[in-house]
Amino acid sequence: MTESWKIDTLMPKAKAFYQDIEQQLGIRIYHDLPIRRYFINEADPIRARRRIKNPRYANYFKPILEKEAEPIGIIDEFGSIPIRQGSWVNVPCLIEHLKNFFKSQDSLVEETFDAKQLEPEGSHWNYRDIRAKNIVFCQGSHTHNNPFFKDLPIIPIKGDVLDISLKDIQLPSGLYYKKRWLHSLEKEDQRLLYRLGASYDVGNSDAEPSSSAKEELIETLKAMLGSDLQFTIQAHRSGIRPTTKDAKPLLIQHPVHSSLFAINGLGSKGSAMAPYLSELFMDQIKKQSPE
Numbered sequence: 641m642t643e644s645w646k647i648d649t650l651m652p653k654a655k656a657f658y659q660d661i662e663q664q665l666g667i668r669i670y671h672d673l674p675i676r677r678y679f680i681n682e683a684d685p686i687r688a689r690r691r692i693k694n695p696r697y698a699n700y701f702k703p704i705l706e707k708e709a710e711p712i713g714i715i716d717e718f719g720s721i722p723i724r725q726g727s728w729v730n731v732p733c734l735i736e737h738l739k740n741f742f743k744s745q746d747s748l749v750e751e752t753f754d755a756k757q758l759e760p761e762g763s764h765w766n767y768r769d770i771r772a773k774n775i776v777f778c779q780g781s782h783t784h785n786n787p788f789f790k791d792l793p794i795i796p797i798k799g800d801v802l803d804i805s806l807k808d809i810q811l812p813s814g815l816y817y818k819k820r821w822l823h824s825l826e827k828e829d830q831r832l833l834y835r836l837g838a839s840y841d842v843g844n845s846d847a848e849p850s851s852s853a854k855e856e857l858i859e860t861l862k863a864m865l866g867s868d869l870q871f872t873i874q875a876h877r878s879g880i881r882p883t884t885k886d887a888k889p890l891l892i893q894h895p896v897h898s899s900l901f902a903i904n905g906l907g908s909k910g911s912a913m914a915p916y917l918s919e920l921f922m923d924q925i926k927k928q929s930p931e
């Protein structure tokens with residue numbers, strides 16, 4: 641349990657940002673999420689007891705639960721700790737609605753952007769019939785295909801996720817972490833009950849779901865809920881976390897072309913970081929080149 645980078649700034653900003661979008665688009669994407677972290681060895685609760693004494697963590701932890709206290713079906717050998725202020729964002733739903741919105745405004749072209757076709761013209765860039773003063777690339781691990789930002793020090797970390805249904809077990813909605821997380825989704829989404837993830841494959845940028853990651857996740861699930869668990873896998877997906885060596889994001893201005901920028905390196909925390917970082921970055925860009 642370590643405090644995430646700038647969490648006290650990022651979380652309120654993210655909440656306000658997603659709730660604003662909810663209001664503007666009339667959708668529901670931001671959900672409060674009870675989180676409970678299960679200790680996995682005898683040292684974990686000792687460390688947690690020390691840590692929760694630190695006032696910096698006071699807003700984030702509830703009192704430690706002893707082994708097998710408040711049972712819900714997860715094997716509990718060492719106790720657990722509930723974490724406050726959890727939330728999750730339904731990103732696929734957000735992206736689908738944002739796409740529809742920007743298409744309705746005639747502001748979205750859905751195709752692969754070929755940065756080699758950018759042509760400078762005075763203080764602007766031309767891309768086919770589009771003119772732009774500044775360009776911000778948000779390409780994740782695909783940045784290595786961009787001639788302007790191909791050398792960003794992005795380390796791809798592949799993660800696989802399983803959508804599953806469980807037979808005979810109904811966990812309360814929430815996120816349970818024991819080596820990996822198991823997200824029991826709210827019952828309003830009846831099509832899918834649980835999401836399990838994510839594997840962590842450093843250096844792998846191949847986006848195909850991998851069978852070894854699937855096996856590893858299934859082992860973790862059985863360690864959580866019992867080896868005779870009955871379950872069905874409904875989907876297996878994978879994605880790439882665009883990460884940096886020190887886990888800090890990159891807000892970059894091109895060293896030669898001062899109107900080209902990139903935001904990258906959001907790692908495992910893109911949903912949490914993007915609202916704060918994009919506003920910060922846009923403010924700086926606007927200050928540098930006012931309309």
Ligand SMILES: Cc1cc2nc3c(=O)[nH]c(=O)nc-3n(C[C@H](O)[C@H](O)[C@H](O)COP(=O)(O)OP(=O)(O)OC[C@H]3O[C@@H](n4cnc5c(N)ncnc54)[C@H](O)[C@@H]3O)c2cc1C
Binds near residue numbers: 783800903905
């Ligand atoms: C398994 C897993 C679990 C995660 N869990 C969490 C979590 O719990 N919380 C959290 O905050 N974050 C989480 N993340 C991380 C989060 O998804 C990333 O931080 C985020 O996706 C990074 O966003 P990005 O837009 O910078 O890059 P990406 O998500 O990689 O998006 C870049 C997009 O640009 C597109 N693109 C690239 N080049 C071009 C081009 N030339 N033309 C057109 N399109 C292009 C790509 O197709 C892609 O859609 C998780 C990621 C994974 C893989």
